Amino acid sequence: MYLLNRVQRHRVNSTWMVISLALVAFLPFLLFIGLYLKSAMLLRDYSLFDLVFSKIWKPSSGQFGFYPFIVGSVWVTMLAMIITAPVCLLTAIYVTQYTRKFVLRIMHPAIDILAGIPSVVYGLWGILVIVPFISRYLGPWLEVKTMGYSILAAAFVLSIMIIPFVLNILIEIFKAIPVELKEATWSLGATEWQTIKHVLLRKALPGIIAAFGFGLARAFGETMAVLMVVGNVVKLPKSVFDPGYTLPALIANNYGEMLSIPKYDSALMFAALLLLVVSLFFNLVMHFFIVKFNKY
Amino acid sequence: MEHETKIEIRDLNVFAGKNQILKNINIDIPKNKITVILGPSGCGKTTLLKCMNRLTDLYPELKVSGRIMIDNNNILAAKEDIYKLRQQMGLLSQRPYPLPMTIYNNIAYALKLRGIKKRREIHKLVLHYLQQANLWDEVRDRMREPAVRLSIGQQQRLCLARGLAVNPEIILADEPTSALDPISSQFIEETFSKLKNDYTIVLVTHILRQAKRIANHVVFMYLGEVIEQGSVEEVFGNPKMEKTKLYLGGTFN
Amino acid sequence: MKLARKIEEKFFKALMFLSTVFILIILAIIIYSIFEKGLKSISWEMITQIPQGGYYYGKGGGILNAILGSLTLAFGATALAFIIGLPVALYLNVFLVRHKKVITIIRFLLDLIWGIPSIVYGAFGFSLMILLGLQTSLLAGILTVTLFILPIMIRSMDEILSTVPIGLQEASYSLGSNKSETAFKIMTRQTVSGIITAILLSFGRAIGDAASVLFTAGYTDHLPNGLLEPVATLPLSIFFQLSSPVAEVQNRAYASALVLTLIILLVSLFSRGLGKRYHKTKINF
Ligand SMILES: Nc1ncnc2c1ncn2[C@@H]1O[C@H](COP(=O)(O)OP(=O)(O)OP(=O)(O)O)[C@@H](O)[C@H]1O
Numbered sequence: 001m002y003l004l005n006r007v008q009r010h011r012v013n014s015t016w017m018v019i020s021l022a023l024v025a026f027l028p029f030l031l032f033i034g035l036y037l038k039s040a041m042l043l044r045d046y047s048l049f050d051l052v053f054s055k056i057w058k059p060s061s062g063q064f065g066f067y068p069f070i071v072g073s074v075w076v077t078m079l080a081m082i083i084t085a086p087v088c089l090l091t092a093i094y095v096t097q098y099t100r101k102f103v104l105r106i107m108h109p110a111i112d113i114l115a116g117i118p119s120v121v122y123g124l125w126g127i128l129v130i131v132p133f134i135s136r137y138l139g140p141w142l143e144v145k146t147m148g149y150s151i152l153a154a155a156f157v158l159s160i161m162i163i164p165f166v167l168n169i170l171i172e173i174f175k176a177i178p179v180e181l182k183e184a185t186w187s188l189g190a191t192e193w194q195t196i197k198h199v200l201l202r203k204a205l206p207g208i209i210a211a212f213g214f215g216l217a218r219a220f221g222e223t224m225a226v227l228m229v230v231g232n233v234v235k236l237p238k239s240v241f242d243p244g245y246t247l248p249a250l251i252a253n254n255y256g257e258m259l260s261i262p263k264y265d266s267a268l269m270f271a272a273l274l275l276l277v278v279s280l281f282f283n284l285v286m287h288f289f290i291v292k293f294n295k296y
Numbered sequence: 297m298e299h300e301t302k303i304e305i306r307d308l309n310v311f312a313g314k315n316q317i318l319k320n321i322n323i324d325i326p327k328n329k330i331t332v333i334l335g336p337s338g339c340g341k342t343t344l345l346k347c348m349n350r351l352t353d354l355y356p357e358l359k360v361s362g363r364i365m366i367d368n369n370n371i372l373a374a375k376e377d378i379y380k381l382r383q384q385m386g387l388l389s390q391r392p393y394p395l396p397m398t399i400y401n402n403i404a405y406a407l408k409l410r411g412i413k414k415r416r417e418i419h420k421l422v423l424h425y426l427q428q429a430n431l432w433d434e435v436r437d438r439m440r441e442p443a444v445r446l447s448i449g450q451q452q453r454l455c456l457a458r459g460l461a462v463n464p465e466i467i468l469a470d471e472p473t474s475a476l477d478p479i480s481s482q483f484i485e486e487t488f489s490k491l492k493n494d495y496t497i498v499l500v501t502h503i504l505r506q507a508k509r510i511a512n513h514v515v516f517m518y519l520g521e522v523i524e525q526g527s528v529e530e531v532f533g534n535p536k537m538e539k540t541k542l543y544l545g546g547t548f549n
Numbered sequence: 550m551k552l553a554r555k556i557e558e559k560f561f562k563a564l565m566f567l568s569t570v571f572i573l574i575i576l577a578i579i580i581y582s583i584f585e586k587g588l589k590s591i592s593w594e595m596i597t598q599i600p601q602g603g604y605y606y607g608k609g610g611g612i613l614n615a616i617l618g619s620l621t622l623a624f625g626a627t628a629l630a631f632i633i634g635l636p637v638a639l640y641l642n643v644f645l646v647r648h649k650k651v652i653t654i655i656r657f658l659l660d661l662i663w664g665i666p667s668i669v670y671g672a673f674g675f676s677l678m679i680l681l682g683l684q685t686s687l688l689a690g691i692l693t694v695t696l697f698i699l700p701i702m703i704r705s706m707d708e709i710l711s712t713v714p715i716g717l718q719e720a721s722y723s724l725g726s727n728k729s730e731t732a733f734k735i736m737t738r739q740t741v742s743g744i745i746t747a748i749l750l751s752f753g754r755a756i757g758d759a760a761s762v763l764f765t766a767g768y769t770d771h772l773p774n775g776l777l778e779p780v781a782t783l784p785l786s787i788f789f790q791l792s793s794p795v796a797e798v799q800n801r802a803y804a805s806a807l808v809l810t811l812i813i814l815l816v817s818l819f820s821r822g823l824g825k826r827y828h829k830t831k832i833n834f
């Protein structure tokens with residue numbers, strides 16, 4: 001490097017920067033095209049509608065119905081969001097509005113640790129704690145038969161996994177609201193809770209919805225932890241205590257066999273493509289949502 | 297020149313940890329007059345206003361002691377209903393902070409907090425306060441727009457209208473014109489001069505000419521202490537203290 | 550009416566308190582159960598030996614293959630992501646600093662990529678491997694994980710770089726530096742702590758993710774020996790050991806989980822400590 005003079009070095013550096021940038025900028029398109037080409041074989045032989053809405057999954061006889069996986073994914077994700085959303089919102093309000101600063105100083109490392117724990121470890125924890133809890137206590141108590149490996153177990157583990165992600169965004173959003181806005185509301189004679197309910201929540205609403213949207217997208221694609229506790233049964237679940245199957249789990253469980261059955265690899269890549277599209281779609285919509293609806 | 301006293305501040309001390317922000321403040325604020333608080337940056341003017349409105353409650357790190365008597369009622373001791381208490385005062389801050397609602401609802405919200413529920417009455421009062429704040433003509437066709445679409449000067453007048461809508465007897469204004477253009481500033485000043493017949497106004501400002509123009513009573517503060525107070529003629533015409541002379545002479549800022 | 554309002558206020562405050570406590574308790578339970586289970590079955594042998602014959606039926610050996618494999622893979626991927634990521638972050642904040650629109654679009658793209666699930670990268674990496682005729686290998690694993698951590702790396706460095714005031718760049722130009730010198734010499738020096746944090750954050754992500762290496766890195770009982778050989782990773786070793794019906798092997802999975810968690814906690818602790826120390830040499834504006 002030192003053999004080059006300054007101008008040459010500048011040229012090398014700049015070129016490298018542009019190449020890297022181009023690589024990154026094209027990455028989402030590259031992913032999309034790559035996965036699309038691989039799933040094209042499947043899409044040539046089956047209509048998109050059939051793939052998405054057919055219930056029968058028998059790769060060996062050429063039947064590829066993704067419906068059970070999509071339903072499983074949607075159930076698990078939605079249920080996880082139902083748990084995560086209120087917990088995160090309430091906590092974010094509490095630690096930014098009601099408590100002294102040291103509570104936030106405790107929460108930040110706690111959030112960091114939760115965010116750092118890898119998903120296999122979450123899965124393992126689910127097997128150790130959540131699955132037995134459901135099969136031994138919750139199920140019998142509610143008088144339902146369950147093995148524990150279920151939509152509910154997956155949703156619960158998943159909800160814990162996305163808490164740090166959603167909570168972090170929400171805390172940032174609430175911290176960004178100027179204290180003077182609160183003062184203004186207080187000076188009108190509003191109570192703490194009225195201030196939160198009528199002013200802060202409304203001010204933060206686009207951000208809150210976006211945070212939930214980002215969390216949802218993240219939950220939808222989570223693989224290992226869900227795979228380990230969801231039960232992996234290709235059947236439409238009738239209740240949250242039934243086992244299910246999700247799209248990411250489908251891909252992860254079957255990559256080994258996919259080259260031995262015709263079109264199987266194409267089908268799994270199609271599942272990956274679905275995940276990619278859902279993730280891009282949600283993130284895209286949420287970004288525009290923030291920009292568009294920040295009218296107050 | 298004796299006036300009726302509206303706010304009586306006695307031995308007010310404010311600490312932030314070990315750091316004393318206000319030291320032994322004693323001030324008499326006359327009723328239905330404009331009292332201007334002057335002083336260099338960081339001397340505690342904003343903190344003083346926040347004490348009067350109990351907004352210091354928002355900051356758990358601030359320790360407030362002493363008495364602030366409004367109509368012979370020590371507001372610092374009040375435990376119950378500090379919300380009612382805050383409604384005795386309208387607040388106007390340095391920059392306008394409209395609530396995240398429509399123009400109309402910014403004022404209607406204050407009215408609702410006051411306990412007014414009838415829609416017709418709310419309608420009438422919204423119009424009344426917007427007129428009082430000199431804003432009605434500019435927003436009469438835009439009542440359903442988000443308040444942040446207004447210009448900064450208009451937003452500040454909206455905040456003034458909102459402050460009036462709680463039906464206060466006192467208006468606390470913290471450098472209300474410092475973010476505004478000259479025309480908008482003039483609007484606010486004129487409104488204050490009109491309002492002083494019915495309201496006790498406490499105004500913090502850095503603009504000496506503004507103080508001279510509209511003040512009746514002047515309080516000069518320095519490093520958390522009150523150095524001098526008196527009528528505008530006394531303080532501007534014949535300051536007693538060396539520091540006041542220096543400040544008014546523009547030697548330090 | 551007033552009472553109702555008071556009750557509402559108290560109710561929600563209690564609810565908020567409970568939510569916060571809920572999160573902290575869950576965290577405590579997770580940490581406790583991992584340590585409790587893991588400490589019981591961890592041994593010196595486990596972290597210093599590779600699996601011996603019959604390991605997965607309860608015979609002797611350890612998971613050194615996975616520990617070293619994971620470290621190698623994560624180092625490789627982090628290094629590669631750094632080589633690609635730093636220039637991008639610098640380019641955004643030095644060359645494009647005046648083009649707000651372009652920056653916004655690129656940041657937006659990066660956030661989109663950040664949101665893509667790691668299993669998609671895994672699937673993409675796998676199809677790329679087949680296309681190129683590659684086997685499951687350390688190289689394929691590194692490439693896939695690099696793609697996966699790239700947006701994390703770039704965005705966290707970008708976040709730090711964007712806080713550097715433009716005046717610093719102007720000062721550098723006024724001394725006669727060109728843009729790339731300003732970028733690589735001044736901007737990086739100003740933000741060392743942030744860059745290191747970004748690297749460690751990415752490293753933590755790289756070492757903990759299973760879905761992206763599942764198809765691409767493969768698995769082996771041997772120590773990593775070469776870019777084109779398969780390599781074992783800790784997350785997968787946990788996963789495989791846990792699927793074993795033998796209780797002894799499952800216990801080893803708990804121990805492996807403890808090892809992985811400890812590595813990640815150490816990395817994050819390290820990044821906090823480093824972040825604080827380097828802050829002192831930073832110019833404050
Ligand atoms: N919540 C707080 N915690 C700690 N210190 C504070 C707090 N609020 C104010 N201070 C300190 O109190 C002092 C007075 O602040 P204040 O805002 O009242 O000054 P000011 O006279 O309004 O200044 P300016 O003219 O710049 O608005 C400052 O030194 C400030 O740092």
Ligand SMILES: [Mg+2]
Nearest residue numbers: 341342343470
């Ligand atoms: Mg002030």
